[in-house]
Amino acid sequence: MVKYDYDVLYIGAGHATFDGGAPLAKTGVKVGVIESGLIGGTCPNRGCNAKITLDEPVKMVREAERMSDIFEGDLKLDWTKNVEHKQEIIENLPQDLTERLESNGATIIRGHATFKNNHTVIVDNVGEVTAEKIVIATGLRPHRLNIAGTELAHDSEEFMNLKQLPEHITIVGSGYIGMEFATMANAAGAQVTVMLHSDKVLRDFYQPYVKMVVDDLKKRGVTFVENSRVQSFEKVGANYQVNYGDNQQLTTDWILDATGRIPNIDKLGLDNVGVKYDKTGVFVNNYLQTNIENIYAAGDVVSNNLPKVTPAAYFESKYLMKLFSGQTTEPIDMPVIPAVVFTSPRIAKAGVSVEEAKTKDYQISENDLANYWYYKVDKEPIAQSKQIHDKDGHLLGVTEISDQAQDAVNALLPAIEFKLDPEQIGRLTSLFPTIGYAAWHRA
Numbered sequence: 028m029v030k031y032d033y034d035v036l037y038i039g040a041g042h043a044t045f046d047g048g049a050p051l052a053k054t055g056v057k058v059g060v061i062e063s064g065l066i067g068g069t070c071p072n073r074g075c076n077a078k079i080t081l082d083e084p085v086k087m088v089r090e091a092e093r094m095s096d097i098f099e100g101d102l103k104l105d106w107t108k109n110v111e112h113k114q115e116i117i118e119n120l121p122q123d124l125t126e127r128l129e130s131n132g133a134t135i136i137r138g139h140a141t142f143k144n145n146h147t148v149i150v151d152n153v154g155e156v157t158a159e160k161i162v163i164a165t166g167l168r169p170h171r172l173n174i175a176g177t178e179l180a181h182d183s184e185e186f187m188n189l190k191q192l193p194e195h196i197t198i199v200g201s202g203y204i205g206m207e208f209a210t211m212a213n214a215a216g217a218q219v220t221v222m223l224h225s226d227k228v229l230r231d232f233y234q235p236y237v238k239m240v241v242d243d244l245k246k247r248g249v250t251f252v253e254n255s256r257v258q259s260f261e262k263v264g265a266n267y268q269v270n271y272g273d274n275q276q277l278t279t280d281w282i283l284d285a286t287g288r289i290p291n292i293d294k295l296g297l298d299n300v301g302v303k304y305d306k307t308g309v310f311v312n313n314y315l316q317t318n319i320e321n322i323y324a325a326g327d328v329v330s331n332n333l334p335k336v337t338p339a340a341y342f343e344s345k346y347l348m349k350l351f352s353g354q355t356t357e358p359i360d361m362p363v364i365p366a367v368v369f370t371s372p373r374i375a376k377a378g379v380s381v382e383e384a385k386t387k388d389y390q391i392s393e394n395d396l397a398n399y400w401y402y403k404v405d406k407e408p409i410a411q412s413k414q415i416h417d418k419d420g421h422l423l424g425v426t427e428i429s430d431q432a433q434d435a436v437n438a439l440l441p442a443i444e445f446k447l448d449p450e451q452i453g454r455l456t457s458l459f460p461t462i463g464y465a466a467w468h469r470a
């Protein structure tokens with residue numbers, strides 16, 4: 028007798044679900060996926076894919092600017108066309124991902140899920156759905172400032188759908204979204220003011236590199252207001268007023284609230300089943316299992332100190348696929364999760380940080396890439412890296428600032444993850460000339 032509707036039921040259809048959920052269904056496990064929004068979740072529809080499409084012309088404008096003695100005329104970014112192009116790239120992704128899940132045998136259930144008990148969820152307009160195991164993969168949503176007029180501000184998704192670029196944009200927050208979107212808006216011709224919570228920008232990245240990005244944006248006209256203490260937003264005629272600091276005002280055309288993202292758990296009924304969580308997300312053990320035996324969690328919604336990025340959600344989803352299909356009984360062994368902020372230049376990193384290296388007996392090489400011939404081809408004025416090695420020559424970590432930092436870090440990742448020794452590293456013969464080759468350059 029079949030006891031439950033599904034063997035495994037995922038709540039949410041982002042990377043934390045579909046990367047492992049589709050192959051899991053293929054093994055014959057009966058998989059259900061509940062999604063209240065677009066299949067694919069944040070990354071394809073309103074995160075990574077959308078953002079990197081909008082950013083591509085930004086990168087090209089910067090390249091053309093550096094090559095202005097070779098090119099004739101100026102490149103001008105048309106924001107409206109850029110947004111149209113982004114839409115063309117992403118609009119079929121929910122359908123593609125639906126097909127990926129369904130063609131492997133998973134069933135998609137559309138609606139918002141709330142736990143009734145530890146094997147049953149109630150889905151709006153559908154009713155009760157039962158499963159032996161349930162995976163909470165509900166991700167994050169934008170945090171909204173708790174101040175008067177907060178409803179006048181917008182989120183990153185609304186920014187990426189702007190058909191016309193406002194003349195002046197105020198961005199509250201200087202994390203990933205604040206800095207990536209300040210870069211895009213500035214390159215597309217908007218005047219940008221970034222309101223900082225403190226004096227810190229991109230707190231998780233190597234601060235001397237962050238300063239280079241900030242100084243470059245300042246030269247390009249972006250204003251940074253430190254310790255801004257934003258107090259309220261008001262509509263004044265056709266514009267908005269940002270009230271901040273000690274009775275200071277700023278007039279602007281559009282406000283982006285980029286003050287972080289919070290877990291989608293408040294309307295999930297976790298208290299109905301006793302799943303433990305706090306404001307940072309759902310608590311799990313080394314098997315991604317919550318305190319309730321048959322309920323798991325994966326991706327951004329998990330409370331941990333990993334960066335909330337797609338590579339982490341992807342790996343966790345793949346791990347649960349192996350666990351649920353019997354391919355492993357081991358706890359999850361998280362690999363090195365790299366991170367990049369797509370400013371211009373980018374800052375990318377993986378493994379041991381420079382700050383940690385300074386507290387240990389590690390060697391830190393400081394590499395002036397702007398004067399290395401391959402980076403000169405691109406006339407990159409800001410290009411540096413720091414590589415961290417132990418005394419036996421294993422590469423433990425890297426952080427790089429350059430326009431191609433994400434590809435450089437990708438090239439070095441296998442050596443960091445697999446702790447390759449110098450002889451093994453010597454056998455990695457990269458194509459030449461490429462960033463994969465240049466990434467190894469060090470002083």
Ligand SMILES: Cc1cc2nc3c(=O)[nH]c(=O)nc-3n(C[C@H](O)[C@H](O)[C@H](O)COP(=O)(O)OP(=O)(O)OC[C@H]3O[C@@H](n4cnc5c(N)ncnc54)[C@H](O)[C@@H]3O)c2cc1C
Pocket residue numbers: 038039040041042043044061062063064065067068069070071073074075078138139140141164165166167183184204291294295325326327328335336337338340369
């Ligand atoms: C603007 C932006 C840019 C980003 N850029 C990058 C980048 O360049 N690189 C990178 O690695 N990461 C990036 N990220 C982060 C990346 O998008 C996330 O790490 C990733 O999407 C996490 O996947 P997830 O499956 O955990 O959650 P999500 O993709 O958020 O999926 C969760 C899903 O659950 C659904 N849901 C929530 N509650 C319920 C419920 N009760 N019932 C039914 N469905 C529910 C939601 O609708 C959503 O579709 C970016 C994020 C943003 C916002």
Ligand SMILES: NC(=O)c1ccc[n+]([C@@H]2O[C@H](COP(=O)([O-])OP(=O)(O)OC[C@H]3O[C@@H](n4cnc5c(N)ncnc54)[C@H](O)[C@@H]3O)[C@@H](O)[C@H]2O)c1
Pocket residue numbers: 172199200201202203204205207222223224225227228229257285286287288334335336366367368369
């Ligand atoms: N390239 C990428 O991988 C990428 C890109 C975009 C987003 N993301 C993910 O999305 C998540 C959310 O990004 P985010 O930039 O919104 O969050 P974040 O946590 O990176 O930054 C939030 C910023 O808001 C500031 N802040 C908080 N409260 C404030 C207040 N009251 N006034 C002014 N500033 C305030 C913080 O100091 C911080 O600078 C990130 O955790 C990241 O993992 C990743």
